[in-house]
Amino acid sequence: MATPTERTDTGIANSYGEGEAANRMNALGIDIGGSSVKGAPVNTKTGKLLAERHRIATPRHLSPVMMARVVAEIAQHFQWRGLIGMGFPGVIQGPHIMTSANLHPGFIGCDAVKLFGKSTGCRVALINDAAAAALAEMRFGAGRGFKGKTLLLTLGTGVGTALAHGGVVTPCELGHLVWKGKSAEKFVAVSARDREELSWEVWGRRLGKYIRDLEALLWPERIIIGGGVSAKHHKFFPHVETRAKLVPAKLLNRAGIVGAALWAVHSR
Numbered sequence: 001m002a003t004p005t006e007r008t009d010t011g012i013a014n015s016y017g018e019g020e021a022a023n024r025m026n027a028l029g030i031d032i033g034g035s036s037v038k039g040a041p042v043n044t045k046t047g048k049l050l051a052e053r054h055r056i057a058t059p060r061h062l063s064p065v066m067m068a069r070v071v072a073e074i075a076q077h078f079q080w081r082g083l084i085g086m087g088f089p090g091v092i093q094g095p096h097i098m099t100s101a102n103l104h105p106g107f108i109g110c111d112a113v114k115l116f117g118k119s120t121g122c123r124v125a126l127i128n129d130a131a132a133a134a135l136a137e138m139r140f141g142a143g144r145g146f147k148g149k150t151l152l153l154t155l156g157t158g159v160g161t162a163l164a165h166g167g168v169v170t171p172c173e174l175g176h177l178v179w180k181g182k183s184a185e186k187f188v189a190v191s192a193r194d195r196e197e198l199s200w201e202v203w204g205r206r207l208g209k210y211i212r213d214l215e216a217l218l219w220p221e222r223i224i225i226g227g228g229v230s231a232k233h234h235k236f237f238p239h240v241e242t243r244a245k246l247v248p249a250k251l252l253n254r255a256g257i258v259g260a261a262l263w264a265v266h267s268r
């Protein structure tokens with residue numbers, strides 16, 4: 001594994017590669033989740049991580065200022081000075097976070113590009129976490145080469161959603177489809193399965209009902225299921241009835257990191 005390089009004459013340090021070309025394609029991907037923050041430098045041409053993921057657990061909801069410290073710790077861990085792409089579990093509009101269903105409410109309205117740019121000293125690009133995972137899966141994973149309409153769901157603390165069509169990814173907020181007066185994610189996220197101690201079968205059937213509601217409106221040709229639980233897809237896929245082909249994500253817990261890095265390079 002390469003070690004971080006010192007500042008280069010291209011002005012971008014710590015490329016984890018050689019020369020200017022590598023500097024232009026590498027970015028630090030950071031995935032802010034409900035219970036931890038993970039990051040790794042990524043070669044966005046290959047989708048490969050250039051070093052082992054660094055994960056910091058965040059057992060309680062951190063305020064934006066405290067989160068900025070955690071993010072800076074990850075950048076410091078890799079001695080990173082280049083581009084940073086960051087996936088956040090909320091609606092993103094420009095540099096702003098607009099919603100924060102499962103994290104600290106202080107993020108709502110926050111200029112996260114400024115906040116994290118200041119704490120890391122790096123240029124930061126911000127994207128919804130599920131849209132980041134979709135970018136990575138469509139480029140390097142379960143959606144690779146597929147141009148038809150694809151729905152990606154990330155199942156974790158919440159339910160993240162994104163649509164891809166003709167290679168273009170659009171973030172969605174379908175986890176907040178209203179079910180019994182609440183966001184559907186309160187019933188179908190992995191956190192709901194844990195809280196209600198549901199069997200794989202009961203949870204799988206419930207997830208199937210939710211996905212069929214989405215299918216009635218969106219008619220995806222392929223559905224990619226992501227999030228850590230996708231590694232256990234053989235336990236619940238048999239109970240999830242859908243019209244479209246259901247496939248597990250390929251990049252597993254790397255998708256959010258790789259997609260955030262892709263977004264950073266894309267938005268440069």
Ligand code: BGC
Pocket residue numbers: 088089090091099101102128129130154156157158159160161173175185
């Ligand atoms: C948020 C989404 C996010 C999803 C998964 C939802 O509660 O509103 O923006 O993608 O959780 O983290």
